[in-house]
Structures are given as structure tokens and as C-alpha cells.
Amino acid sequence: MTITEKELQTLSHLAYLDCDNDNTHALVNEINAIIDFVEQLKTVDTKHVAPLFHPIDLHQHLRADAVTEDDCANQLAEIAPLFEEGLYWVPKVIDEGNK
Amino acid sequence: MKSLKTLISALKQKEISSVELVEEQLAQLKQHHHLNAFIVSDAEYALKQAHEADKLLQKNKGNVLTGIPMAHKDIFCTPHFKTTCGSKMLADFQSPYQATIVEKLHTAGAITLGKTNMDEFAMGSANEHSYFGPVKNPWDLTRVPGGSSGGSAAAVAAGLVPFATGSDTGGSIRQPAAFCGISGMKPTYGLVSRYGMVAFASSLDQAGPFARSAEDLAIVLQVMAGFDPRDSTSFNRPVPNYATSLNKPIKPLRIGLPRAFLSGQVDAHVQDAIQEAIAVFVKAGAKIIEIDFPYQPYWVPCYYVIACAEASSNLSRYDGLRYGYRSKQQHSIRELITASRSEGFGDEVKRRILTGTYVLSAGYFDAYYLQALKIRHLIKNEFQSAFKQVDVILGPTTPTSAFKLGEKITDRVQGYLADVFTVAANLAGLPALSIPAGFNQNLPVGMQLIGNYFAEDTLLNCAHHFQQMTDWHQRTPNLEKKS
Numbered sequence: 037m038t039i040t041e042k043e044l045q046t047l048s049h050l051a052y053l054d055c056d057n058d059n060t061h062a063l064v065n066e067i068n069a070i071i072d073f074v075e076q077l078k079t080v081d082t083k084h085v086a087p088l089f090h091p092i093d094l095h096q097h098l099r100a101d102a103v104t105e106d107d108c109a110n111q112l113a114e115i116a117p118l119f120e121e122g123l124y125w126v127p128k129v130i131d132e133g134n135k
Numbered sequence: 136m137k138s139l140k141t142l143i144s145a146l147k148q149k150e151i152s153s154v155e156l157v158e159e160q161l162a163q164l165k166q167h168h169h170l171n172a173f174i175v176s177d178a179e180y181a182l183k184q185a186h187e188a189d190k191l192l193q194k195n196k197g198n199v200l201t202g203i204p205m206a207h208k209d210i211f212c213t214p215h216f217k218t219t220c221g222s223k224m225l226a227d228f229q230s231p232y233q234a235t236i237v238e239k240l241h242t243a244g245a246i247t248l249g250k251t252n253m254d255e256f257a258m259g260s261a262n263e264h265s266y267f268g269p270v271k272n273p274w275d276l277t278r279v280p281g282g283s284s285g286g287s288a289a290a291v292a293a294g295l296v297p298f299a300t301g302s303d304t305g306g307s308i309r310q311p312a313a314f315c316g317i318s319g320m321k322p323t324y325g326l327v328s329r330y331g332m333v334a335f336a337s338s339l340d341q342a343g344p345f346a347r348s349a350e351d352l353a354i355v356l357q358v359m360a361g362f363d364p365r366d367s368t369s370f371n372r373p374v375p376n377y378a379t380s381l382n383k384p385i386k387p388l389r390i391g392l393p394r395a396f397l398s399g400q401v402d403a404h405v406q407d408a409i410q411e412a413i414a415v416f417v418k419a420g421a422k423i424i425e426i427d428f429p430y431q432p433y434w435v436p437c438y439y440v441i442a443c444a445e446a447s448s449n450l451s452r453y454d455g456l457r458y459g460y461r462s463k464q465q466h467s468i469r470e471l472i473t474a475s476r477s478e479g480f481g482d483e484v485k486r487r488i489l490t491g492t493y494v495l496s497a498g499y500f501d502a503y504y505l506q507a508l509k510i511r512h513l514i515k516n517e518f519q520s521a522f523k524q525v526d527v528i529l530g531p532t533t534p535t536s537a538f539k540l541g542e543k544i545t546d547r548v549q550g551y552l553a554d555v556f557t558v559a560a561n562l563a564g565l566p567a568l569s570i571p572a573g574f575n576q577n578l579p580v581g582m583q584l585i586g587n588y589f590a591e592d593t594l595l596n597c598a599h600h601f602q603q604m605t606d607w608h609q610r611t612p613n614l615e616k617k618s
Contacts, residue, residue, distance in 0.1 A: 051492040053485055054477040070490050073548045074436040077506050087508030090338055091324045091564025099364050111231035117461045127465035
């Protein structure tokens with residue numbers, strides 16, 4: 037199984053990455069080398085094997101429904117790219133999404 | 136270089152003050168700046184804490200690590216330092232909260248000198264994929280220190296700190312420990328809290344310590360381990376006293392030796408070192424049992440499918456909107472997010488996100504991702520079968536010693552195979568450690584011991600006995616000549 041440059045464009049669109057540059061051909065080759073490498077997994081008979089999502093049996097522990105942290109809004113505001121007048125500022129993009 | 140245990144004793148006995156110790160380490164850090172082991176350090180901050188530590192030590196009120204300098208891998212959120220994760224994406228990220236292990240080590244009295252370099256988002260086995268440049272191996276400056284926790288490993292090996300923290304998703308503690316000739320442990324999945332540790336592949340990631348010996352690892356692990364209600368994968372069970380288990384007799388010990396671990400894919404000098412290590416254990420009364428892992432050829436491909444899939448999901452949070460790098464290309468929401476991610480992530484991270492997106496996409500999900508999860512089940516089962524016969528599994532940590540900088544950067548798949556012996560412990564969630572077991576042409580060879588779930592005490596006990604009978608862990612790189 038290999039991917040083409042066009043399929044790479046689809047993947048990069050899904051992943052919100054821009055791969056449309058001079059290195060596209062090299063990137064396709066690198067991704068294909070990885071896909072070739074993992075292809076061998078298909079040779080294993082797993083007909084009666086359940087998938088293992090988590091390494092050890094673990095029951096999700098639940099915390100009491102109680103407030104455990106102070107309001108950290110100011111700290112979060114400090115790490116935002118732009119925060120003024122009590123608001124998170126983002127570029128005007130929402131109404132131009134289809135451009 | 137003094138061990139952590141010796142330094143703790145020297146501080147408690149007031150043979151040395153914390154200020155003296157921190158000053159000495161800061162001088163070392165400055166002298167060996169060319170290793171690029173640290174992304175950031177703060178002498179003023181460290182010395183301020185050292186003065187406070189000395190006041191406590193004077194009153195005999197110190198905690199277990201009071202006054203001891205250390206370093207955190209830059210994947211752990213810290214209150215004082217930025218947390219970059221080795222990425223341009225987080226180059227200016229100041230976390231609003233701190234990781235549980237950072238808090239625990241601070242409470243125990245440890246003094247953070249700085250944050251160590253790492254492969255971007257912990258993706259790499261050579262520390263060549265850092266936004267802040269590659270780290271050099273203290274044993275040979277033309278070679279890699281291993282990755283992804285290469286900065287922490289190099290810092291401990293060079294004597295810049297007596298211990299450091301790391302994270303291990305597929306070998307990122309054990310492989311650099313092996314390449315740098317020090318001891319490093321990946322605990323059982325769930326033993327050490329991951330709250331405040333930047334996520335790479337959540338079903339595989341685990342935090343752990345680097346130190347100069349198993350005895351020192353036991354001291355640090357004792358502080359790091361334990362249930363954390365803030366981490367939903369944390370295991371709620373009592374933590375044993377690791378120090379007291381170090382000197383238990385190992386005589387009835389059954390050591391499993393996987394036949395494939397000493398095959399043609401492993402360098403001859405690594406095989407020789409491991410054979411000599413086996414002889415040491417046999418002399419101590421251990422019984423060697425040869426075992427087979429039929430699914431061993433699938434460990435690495437299985438790991439890469441799962442790790443990339445989880446990475447593509449975890450890293451979707453970086454959108455340039457709420458925090459992290461934001462591009463100046465802002466004509467549409469898609470362009471803003473795409474440009475922020477494309478400019479903020481390095482090439483290896485992008486490759487893994489794209490691979491993960493591929494194996495999770497419609498039409499390929501069952502063939503790759505689901506199949507890998509089923510094989511993961513088979514891998515876990517083969518370890519469970521092995522642990523019915525043996526107490527620990529022994530082998531080389533890596534098939535080679537540290538390779539040259541740039542040697543494997545062009546062949547990704549060859550680079551991935553550096554993790555051939557380490558990824559299985561992550562897939563199965565088992566504890567494993569790496570300790571030095573020999574040298575070849577002045578390059579360390581690492582030995583890996585894998586244990587059953589929560590058998591960290593057994594692993595530390597075995598490793599400590601080995602280090603009582605050998606002196607590989609006491610060897611240090613000759614940095615003077617190379618500086």
C-alpha cells in the first residue's frame with residue numbers, strides 16, 4: 037500500500053498541515069517507507085483477538101464532584117497569544133472560513 | 136562524580152552545604168554548555184532555593200531530597216520555567232499549573248536547576264529533532280545521546296546533576312540511559328502520575344527517573360511514585376519501600392533470556408557485554424531460562440502505528456488559538472490553524488501526525504490501527520506467559536552503542552529500529568530499566584531488565600546486585616579532554 041502526492045494533500049488537509057511545498061515528493065517517499073514498514077502487521081492472524089486499547093486493566097476512578105482548584109482565569113489569560121479587556125482576541129476569521 | 140545517596144548524606148552531615156553543591160553543579164553546567172543538554176537554566180532561582188534548603192538542613196528539618204540539585208525534562212509543566220517540549224509550537228509556553236512529579240520532587244526538597252533538551256514532543260531516538268538543536272553524547276561529542284530524553288541522560292552522565300526526570304513512550308528513558316552509560320527506569324504504566332506531562336501517545340507514555348545507579352533510582356522513584364487523583368490512569372495501590380528491597384537476596388531469581396535478543400541484528404560487542412552480564416548473574420545464583428517471543432518482529436511496527444495514531448489525536452489541540460505558536464497568516468480560520476501548525480511543528484512531528492492520520496482514516500482504520508491494537512493484545516499475552524516461567528527478562532537495551540549524529544536522520548525506519556527492544560514494555564505497560572553493562576571503544580553498552588507489573592522492587596533489586604558486583608555504572612566520561 038502506498039500513497040500518492042494527491043493522497044498526501046488529502047491527509048495534510050485532514051491534519052491541518054500544509055505539505056504543499058518543494059519537499060512534497062520526499063515526504064511522500066518517507067511516509068510510504070513507514071507504511072511499507074508497518075504493512076507486515078497484516079500478516080498476523082488476529083481473527084479471534086480483541087483489540088487492546090489500554091495496557092493494563094484499569095477501572096476509571098471517579099473524583100468527588102467538588103471544586104479542587106482556584107479560579108486560574110488570569111493565569112490562562114497570561115499565556116494566550118492575545119488577551120485584552122477580559123477577552124481572548126483572535127483574528128477576524130470566523131466569517132471568512134470558506135475562503 | 137558522587138552518587139545521589141552520597142550527596143544526601145553529605146548534606147545531612149553538613150559536610151557540604153546546598154549552596155556549595157548547587158554552585159558546583161552550575162559551574163559544571165556552564166563549563167559543559169556545548170553538550171546542549173539544557174534548554175534553560177536559572178542560577179539565581181536555584182541559589183535562592185539552596186539558601187532556603189541550607190536553613191532547613193541547619194535545623195535538621197530537611198526532607199529526603201532537601202538541597203539536592205536536579206533537572207526536569209522539558210516535557211513536565213513547571214511553575215518557574217517555560218515548558219517548550221522541544222518545540223517551536225511551545226517555545227513561549229508558560230504553564231499555569233505544575234506537573235504532579237514536579238510538585239512532589241519540590242516538596243521532597245529537590246532544587247530544579249533547569250529544563251533539559253529533548254526531541255520535539257518526545258518523538259525521536261537521537262535527540263536530533265529538537266527545536267533547540269541536538270544534544271551531544273558526553274562520551275563522544277560526535278555521537279547522539281539517544282532520545283527522546285537525551286538532555287536529561289547527557290546531564291546526568293556529564294555530572295551536571297545527580298538525577299533528572301524523563302518520559303518514556305517507546306524507550307525514551309532506557310535508550311538514552313544506555314547510550315550515555317547511566318541508569319534509567321520506565322515504571323509500570325500508572326505507577327507515576329502523568330498530570331502535567333505533555334501528552335505524546337497516552338496509552339504508552341510514562342514518567343521515570345535517570346540517575347547514576349539503581350540505588351539512586353530507588354530514592355527518586357520513591358518520591359515520584361504513587362496515586363494521583365488528577366491522572367485518570369494513575370493506579371491506586373500502596374508504593375513499596377524500594378530502598379529496603381535493594382539488598383534482598385536474589386538467589387532463587389529466574390532470568391528469562393529471549394533468544395531473539397542476542398541474534399544477528401545485535402552488534403557483536405553488545406552481545407558479548409550481555410553474555411558477560413549473564414555470567415555475573417549466574418555466579419550470583421540466578422537461573423537463566425531461554426524464552427521466545429513469537430511476535431517480536433511486530434513490536435516496532437505495532438508501536439509506530441499506535442504511537443502515531445495517538446500522537447495525531449493528542450497534537451490536534453495545537454491550533455494557534457488558545458496558546459502556543461500563532462502564525463501571521465490569518466486570512467481564514469483554516470489558514471490560521473494550518474499555518475500555525477505547519478510553522479510550529481518540526482518535520483518529524485509532521486511525519487508522525489500524517490502517518491497517524493493515515494492509519495486512523497476511513498478505509499485504513501481496521502487494516503492498520505485496529506490490527507495493531509489486536510497485535511498489542513498478543514504481545515501483552517506473550518509477556519504474561521513469560522512471567523509464569525521467569526521473574527525478570529534480560530537483554531540488551533539497544534542493538535548498538537550510540538550512533539553518530541546525523542547517521543540515521545535520513546533513514547527513518549532504521550532510526551525507529553533503535554527502539555526494537557524497548558517498545559514492548561510500553562505496549563504491555565510493564566516496568567523496565569536500563570543499566571550500564573560494559574563498554575566498547577569507550578562507548579557504553581546498556582542492559583535492559585523488564586519486570587512484571589509493579590515489580591519495580593524486583594528490577595531495582597537485580598540491578599543493585601549487578602552494580603555491587605560490577606563497576607560499569609561508576610565510569611564517567613572524560614569531559615576535560617573534549618571541552
